[in-house]
Amino acid sequence: MIKKSFTLICILFFFSGFSQKIINKKINSEILGTARNIKIYIPEGYEKEANNNYPLAVVLDAEYLFDAYVGNSVLFAAKDKAPKQIIVGISMKDSRKRDTYININTGKLTQENIAFYEFINDDVIFYMESNYRTSPFISLIGEGTSANMITHFLKEPAPFINSYICINPTFPDFIGSQFQAYNLERFQKEDNTFYLYTNNSTSFSIKKQVKIGELQKGLSSLKLKNVNFINDTIFTVNSVSAMSEAIPRALTKVFEIYSAISKEEYDENVKELSPSDAIAYLENKYLEIEFLFGSNLGIREQDIYAIENIVIEKENGDQLKEFGRMILKLFPTSPLGDYYIGRYYESGKRIKKALYHYKIGYGKMDPSDPNSDAFYENILRISGQ
Incomplete structure (x- = not known):
């Protein structure tokens, strides 16, 4: 009651x-x-x-x-x-x-x-x-x-x-x-x-x-x-x-599809997907939201983090680049797309390209963002390599 x-x-x-x-x-x-x-x-x-x-x-x-x-x-x-x-x-x-x-x-x-x-x-x-x-x-x-x-x-x-x-x-x-x-x-x-x-x-x-x-x-x-x-x-x-x-x-x-990915949705629809399928699931979710409801949300960060582990831990992180590209397509102002592309290149020892994308991502951030210092550490970490 x-x-x-x-x-x-x-x-x-x-x-x-x-x-x-x-x-x-x-x-x-x-x-x-x-x-x-x-x-x-x-x-x-x-x-x-x-x-x-x-x-x-x-x-x-x-x-x-x-x-x-x-x-x-x-x-x-x-x-x-x-x-x-x-x-x-x-x-x-x-x-x-x-x-x-x-x-x-x-x-x-x-x-x-x-x-x-x-x-x-x-x-x-x-x-x-x-x-x-x-x-x-x-x-x-x-x-x-x-x-x-x-x-x-x-x-x-x-x-x-x-x-x-x-x-x-x-x-x-x-x-x-x-x-x-x-x-x-x-x-x-x-x-x-x-x-x-x-x-x-x-x-x-x-x-x-x-x-x-x-x-x-x-x-x-x-x-x-x-x-x-x-x-x-x-x-x-x-x-x-x-x-x-x-x-x-x-x-x-x-309006269940409109909401951020819940634990129930993750367990039922996402958890067992391959990295490429998880990326496609997230992209289709937001394309359908925009088509059905006319709402261009970009992409919620919590949904990005929801599939992050799948992309990083499965298939040796080979889909990190595609993950970043998908984020940039749906949410071009987010630094996360550049971060994941940079991480992909860093894992392959392609330092110049990694540094390039880390710098682009950092440039999109507000200096007052509490995550900006952590993001800048990526640049400092690989600058001397």
């Missing part, structure tokens, strides 16, 4: 600082035949970071989901666990039944459901992509019947939604066959990465738990290389608590 309260306090603390960044807008929709209110959150630094693009998150049920999602988004970005996001919330207070409620026995979309689906795609997403610097990565977030509506985007002929976050989903009775009709195997033909989050909860009725559990079991049996099924179960006493827990749990998995 204390842990959950602390998390909530953190979210409220960050939330208190972004109220001035909310834009309220009314979209006149020919599809709906009426106007609909939306709320847009623009992340801090958007105006200054003119070369950056940002993932787009579309939040349904904005009356109660928007603030919770934005609060978590700000916290995750501040902790470097996720990129900053542009977030748009769609107001559904007076239209939820018309927008997303379905016949639970048949699951067929009504004409109103179809119109709302097209409104999300043709009005809201089109408006956001036309007016803001969005990256290709799009998330849809919904709760209850809105979560079911989100899954229908899985049947798009050319999938363009990356992340489907279905919180406390209310599915029709034959949800299994509905998902079979989506033909998820075809996603493997797409040069992209996808995430589908669903949560079960002990607070649901037994019938609902069984229905979601059977769907999650079926999804877990699918082994699709670029589709990540996040089948969650939340042990709580009510659906509100389940919702508040589901958002950060979904963000943790959806």
